[in-house]
Amino acid sequence: MRPHIFILIYFFFFPMTKGNVRPANMERITTPALAKKFIDEQIKELRSQIGDKNVLLALSGGVDSSVVAALLIKAVGKQLVSVHVNHGLLRKGEAEQVVRVFRDEMDANLVYVDATDRFLDKLAGVADPEQKRKIIGAEFIRVFEEEARKLQGISFLAQGTIYPDIVESGPVKSHHNVGGLPDDLQFELVEPIKLLYKDEVRVVGKELGLPDNMVFRQPFPGPGLGVRCTGAITRDRLEALRESDAILREEFAKNGLEGKVWQYFTIVPDYKSTGVKNNQRSWDWPVIIRAVNTRDAMTATIEEIPYPLLHHITQRIINEVPGVNRVLYDLTPKPTGTIEWE
Numbered sequence: 001m002r003p004h005i006f007i008l009i010y011f012f013f014f015p016m017t018k019g020n021v022r023p024a025n026m027e028r029i030t031t032p033a034l035a036k037k038f039i040d041e042q043i044k045e046l047r048s049q050i051g052d053k054n055v056l057l058a059l060s061g062g063v064d065s066s067v068v069a070a071l072l073i074k075a076v077g078k079q080l081v082s083v084h085v086n087h088g089l090l091r092k093g094e095a096e097q098v099v100r101v102f103r104d105e106m107d108a109n110l111v112y113v114d115a116t117d118r119f120l121d122k123l124a125g126v127a128d129p130e131q132k133r134k135i136i137g138a139e140f141i142r143v144f145e146e147e148a149r150k151l152q153g154i155s156f157l158a159q160g161t162i163y164p165d166i167v168e169s170g171p172v173k174s175h176h177n178v179g180g181l182p183d184d185l186q187f188e189l190v191e192p193i194k195l196l197y198k199d200e201v202r203v204v205g206k207e208l209g210l211p212d213n214m215v216f217r218q219p220f221p222g223p224g225l226g227v228r229c230t231g232a233i234t235r236d237r238l239e240a241l242r243e244s245d246a247i248l249r250e251e252f253a254k255n256g257l258e259g260k261v262w263q264y265f266t267i268v269p270d271y272k273s274t275g276v277k278n279n280q281r282s283w284d285w286p287v288i289i290r291a292v293n294t295r296d297a298m299t300a301t302i303e304e305i306p307y308p309l310l311h312h313i314t315q316r317i318i319n320e321v322p323g324v325n326r327v328l329y330d331l332t333p334k335p336t337g338t339i340e341w342e
């Protein structure tokens with residue numbers, strides 16, 4: 001269904017959810033001046049809603065939760081407690097960047113939880129993609145719940161809900177804790193960017209001083225690298241995935257493809273092939289590159305990466321990433337291939 005028809009039907013059936021309806025006259029935030037106006041208004045509203053109470057936020061480092069964190073830090077400072085859970089499936093440097101930007105530069109009250117071992121132990125030997133997703137989602141809630149229980153005097157839960165989330169999920173989601181926290185741990189919600197579209201969130205994020213690679217970050221699935229380390233995840237293959245992904249991102253940035261290509265990443269499947277390395281027979285993994293363009297992720301086309309750049313990336317990956325002897329480029333559009341491999 002086309003989005004605008006969906007929006008009309010949604011508002012026809014759910015006219016009562018007024019606070020969740022973007023007013024027809026709300027100006028699209030496209031400039032730094034409009035972003036500043038939005039930020040100033042939100043700071044006032046957040047201060048009056050929160051008063052001297054405390055707010056909790058699950059800070060993933062994605063653009064939505066980062067913008068909410070930055071807004072709340074401006075509005076209520078240390079009354080915001082941000083929890084960053086590292087599930088061990090983040091891209092290279094991401095957890096470090098969250099700590100640097102929020103704790104070091106913005107002086108935030110940040111709880112950093114390195115739960116890598118916990119997640120990887122639970123995932124050991126699990127090959128089914130849906131089972132992997134379920135384990136990652138459930139464990140995330142459990143870690144967040146444990147951290148929330150350690151804190152005293154939290155009244156609010158902040159969420160990076162944006163307008164498409166409300167339109168796509170109906171009226172229920174925005175009135176409940178999306179994360180699936182237990183009944184005895186329910187908070188009042190704070191959702192300062194719930195009427196904004198993604199492009200507006202990015203303009204606001206830039207005005208708030210967040211770094212470009214956070215504000216213009218390509219989409220990254222919740223289960224992270226877990227769905228790109230196909231089959232049962234192993235630590236060595238996960239490391240090869242993280243390193244090859246970092247090389248791809250670095251080369252795309254250097255060669256003007258960052259921001260141009262919608263989503264790009266590597267996959268390390270759970271099989272090996274024969275090769276030759278340093279005059280010896282090798283038995284190593286392939287790295288598969290995926291780089292796609294799309295409007296809505298329902299269909300996708302393949303980016304035509306220049307051959308010299310593909311060769312350069314291949315050379316870097318086979319020389320710099322341990323355990324890898326081949327590099328492949330996935331030429332499959334969606335359909336028939338989904339964007340992720342799992």
Ligand code: XMP
Binds near residue numbers: 219263339
């Ligand atoms: P597919 O693979 O279905 O992906 O073509 C479409 C878009 O959705 C993202 N994706 C996910 N995002 N949790 C997420 O938050 C998931 O489990 C998940 N699976 C796929 C994918 O990265 C692409 O942008």
